[in-house]
Every structure is written in C-alpha cells, then in structure tokens.
Amino acid sequence: EVQLVESGGGLVQPGGSLRLSCAASGFTFSSHWMNWVRQAPGKGLEWVANIKTDGSQTYSVDSVKGRFTISRDNAKNSLYLQMNSLRAEDTAVYYCARGGRYCSGDTCRLYFDYWGQGTLVTVSS
Amino acid sequence: DIQMTQSPSSLSASVGDTVTITCRASQSISSYLNWYQQKPGKVPNLLIYGASNLQSGVPSRFSGSESGTDFTLTISSLQPEDFATYYCQQSYSAPLTFGGGTKVEIK
Numbered sequence: 001e002v003q004l005v006e007s008g009g010g011l012v013q014p015g016g017s018l019r020l021s022c023a024a025s026g027f028t029f030s031s032h033w034m035n036w037v038r039q040a041p042g043k044g045l046e047w048v049a050n051i052k053t054d055g056s057q058t059y060s061v062d063s064v065k066g067r068f069t070i071s072r073d074n075a076k077n078s079l080y081l082q083m084n085s086l087r088a089e090d091t092a093v094y095y096c097a098r099g100g101r102y103c104s105g106d107t108c109r110l111y112f113d114y115w116g117q118g119t120l121v122t123v124s125s
Numbered sequence: 126d127i128q129m130t131q132s133p134s135s136l137s138a139s140v141g142d143t144v145t146i147t148c149r150a151s152q153s154i155s156s157y158l159n160w161y162q163q164k165p166g167k168v169p170n171l172l173i174y175g176a177s178n179l180q181s182g183v184p185s186r187f188s189g190s191e192s193g194t195d196f197t198l199t200i201s202s203l204q205p206e207d208f209a210t211y212y213c214q215q216s217y218s219a220p221l222t223f224g225g226g227t228k229v230e231i232k
Binding site for chain 1 (some may be wrong): 138155163170175223
C-alpha cells in the first residue's frame, strides 16, 4: 500500500524557516517524481515544487523561488521541503504527492496519483 | 505561465443528474490535463489523467473529454458521495497549475 506521511509543519514567525519531510513507503520511491502541493485555508490547490527521480532536476512556482528548496534522499525514501524567509501568504496545508506518468508518443507528463494527509504550516507573529 | 479557467465555480445539482464542468487552458496543453476530487477536510483524489483516462478504482460515471484547449469533466448520474470540489490541473509545462475549482452542491 502506498503511503506518504508528511511532518515538520507548525507555527513560525514571518521570516522564519521550517523543513518539511515526507516519508514514503509501499512503492519504489526512486522511480517517481515527487511533488509538494499546498492549499491555503479555504482556498484552492497550488503546486509548489517537484523533483526528478534522481534529484537532478527541480522546478518550482515563482512565488517560492529563492526561498524554498525541494530535495530527496532515495536511500531513506524521503522527500523534503526547506522553507526559508516564510511569509504570511505561505500559510497552508502542504501535501506531498507522488508523480504518476502519462505518456503520449515520446512525451510524458505527470499527474498526482497519491497524496499524503498534509501538514499545516502557519506563518504568523 | 499557463492559466486554467474552470467554470462554473459552483453548481447545485440533484442525485441522478448529469453534471458537466469545464476547464479552459490559456494555451495548448495537448492532452496533459488531470482532474481531481476533494471532499471537505479530505485529501484530493485523482479521477482522470491525460484528459480522458479513468484512474484505477474511479467509478465509470466519471469521464473526461477535450476539444482544443477546452476540457470537460462529466459526472453521469450524480451520487451522494460525488458532492465535492473538483479541480483541473495542467501538467504540460511548469509551473504546473490548477483551475480555481468547482464546488458541486446538493440542490
């Protein structure tokens, strides 16, 4: 059974830092792109960042570039999100999501086929 | 960035109705469009990937289609457990973007 368990959320002051972790089990972690998706209270879903299977490529939304860093440790089946210079607008539930692949011809793209339960990050003074 | 515009933002429907939700991409995304369902307080659940491929375990009353940059999620014979918020999401290019969501409520 695929399981994704996030941890590391909490209350932090503006300008502070947090490191989120996602422990994966039940599948070959090193074979999947992994993602962070967030949802502000009462709002919609926002993709934050993703990372290739071997960690060699990462992508992120502009609003977190230079502040958030996604990484992974395939030996530990773990995904991370280092969040620095946190702002009030970063307040959200952060989900870890596995990337499934859909291929059309030679081109493949992702979908989010398994999600963790999420961890709440609150940025407030 | 590719903008995903979902409509309507909310709708009311009765059990047994057929419901259609539309998502329009701001540019061509080929078939790289996914649909998710989220119930209150719950984690999003993948319904459709690649515009029209039903995820394993998802009831066949859910279907997806595309016409150019317009994508449609259809729920045939709406069931009580289908009342939820639905999101489209493009995976054609980063940043991966979601639509604003469509809340399906009970009439």
